[in-house]
Amino acid sequence: MSRFASTSRDAGVRRLTEGADPIRTNFQRDRDRIIHSTAFRRLQHKTQVIAAYEGDHFRSRMTHSLEVSQMARGVARALHLNHDLAEAIALAHDLGHPPYGHVGEEALHALMVDHGGFRHNAHGARIVDSLEDRHGDGFGLNLTRATRISLLKGKIPAGFPLSPDLVDSPPPPLEARVVDLCDRIAYLCHDLDDGLRAEVLELGDIQELAIWQRATTNLPATAPIASVISQLISILIMDLITTTDPSLESAVTVGEARLAIRHSDEITVLADELLRYLREQFYRSRRVLAEMEEGQSHIRSLYKQFVKNPDSLPASMQARLCQEGIERTVCDYVAGMTDRYLRQLSDG
Numbered sequence: 413m414s415r416f417a418s419t420s421r422d423a424g425v426r427r428l429t430e431g432a433d434p435i436r437t438n439f440q441r442d443r444d445r446i447i448h449s450t451a452f453r454r455l456q457h458k459t460q461v462i463a464a465y466e467g468d469h470f471r472s473r474m475t476h477s478l479e480v481s482q483m484a485r486g487v488a489r490a491l492h493l494n495h496d497l498a499e500a501i502a503l504a505h506d507l508g509h510p511p512y513g514h515v516g517e518e519a520l521h522a523l524m525v526d527h528g529g530f531r532h533n534a535h536g537a538r539i540v541d542s543l544e545d546r547h548g549d550g551f552g553l554n555l556t557r558a559t560r561i562s563l564l565k566g567k568i569p570a571g572f573p574l575s576p577d578l579v580d581s582p583p584p585p586l587e588a589r590v591v592d593l594c595d596r597i598a599y600l601c602h603d604l605d606d607g608l609r610a611e612v613l614e615l616g617d618i619q620e621l622a623i624w625q626r627a628t629t630n631l632p633a634t635a636p637i638a639s640v641i642s643q644l645i646s647i648l649i650m651d652l653i654t655t656t657d658p659s660l661e662s663a664v665t666v667g668e669a670r671l672a673i674r675h676s677d678e679i680t681v682l683a684d685e686l687l688r689y690l691r692e693q694f695y696r697s698r699r700v701l702a703e704m705e706e707g708q709s710h711i712r713s714l715y716k717q718f719v720k721n722p723d724s725l726p727a728s729m730q731a732r733l734c735q736e737g738i739e740r741t742v743c744d745y746v747a748g749m750t751d752r753y754l755r756q757l758s759d760g
């Protein structure tokens with residue numbers, strides 16, 4: 413293993429001390445707990461870009477998380493980092509997403525602005541620390557600190573109720589950076605695939621993209637889309653590994669090692685072009701936006717209904733009212749819903 417890899421023995425500290433497992437490392441145990449969580453199963457019915465119920469072949473947050481985890485495991489292994497930790501982080505990285513993805517997040521944040529706000533990353537930590545209360549002891553899944561810190565990517569709204577030991581926590585391990593880049597590789601490639609499948613994107617436009625041209629260079633003109641997507645993934649993954657490997661070797665400090673994990677300048681430019689294209693033509697397309705706006709208005713009205721009538725919350729959520737207050741309890745409840753469940757409640 414690289415000297416910058418997280419080691420299960422040293423980074424495996426848990427809030428509630430547990431005895432060693434006879435067969436699994438600390439990070440393998442984290443991974444297993446994440447897979448067995450309710451929040452993980454719900455990812456199955458949470459939208460990535462195209463609503464999961466619109467077709468059987470579109471990515472859901474669960475299939476996205478599985479793709480990220482498979483990539484992160486492979487990249488971490490190639491770089492001699494801890495691949496079990498990378499896998500655990502990847503499987504958990506989207507647990508905190510509310511229904512309807514980023515627009516759902518915006519809606520909840522606006523509703524919660526005077527009560528600590530809402531952000532999916534911080535909410536992911538809240539799920540594994542508290543909402544997945546498997547043993548009734550208030551420690552949630554009792555994951556290792558390394559995994560928990562890794563979920564806190566991005567800005568945390570002022571006043572968001574994190575576990576006290578996560579406030580002002582040190583920077584995440586390098587494995588979290590690997591997951592971050594693999595997350596991007598995964599969605600760039602599969603959103604392109606889903607956008608084509610949904611007939612929101614035009615193949616003719618995509619063929620203009622430099623990265624697509626690169627991916628098709630050695631393929632026959634008749635190559636199916638799936639084959640090009642697979643080539644695209646290979647290009648991005650190999651670029652990440654071959655750019656990172658030598659500079660990670662020569663890095664002296666952890667800070668240098670963190671900066672070493674990156675794409676080449678050339679691929680960065682091509683990937684940015686692809687992301688801009690997806691933003692304009694897919695994420696902000698009329699079809700996707702219309703669906704998302706509908707979801708956003710369901711979230712707003714359900715939130716208000718539950719705040720007005722706390723008695724209509726399920727008993728497990730009512731039990732949290734005293735400690736968390738009405739707004740946070742309702743926010744936790746709505747954020748945990750799948751897109752499907754939210755629609756059912758809104759229609760019913």
Ligand code: MG
Nearest residue numbers: 476505506595
């Ligand atoms: Mg993701």
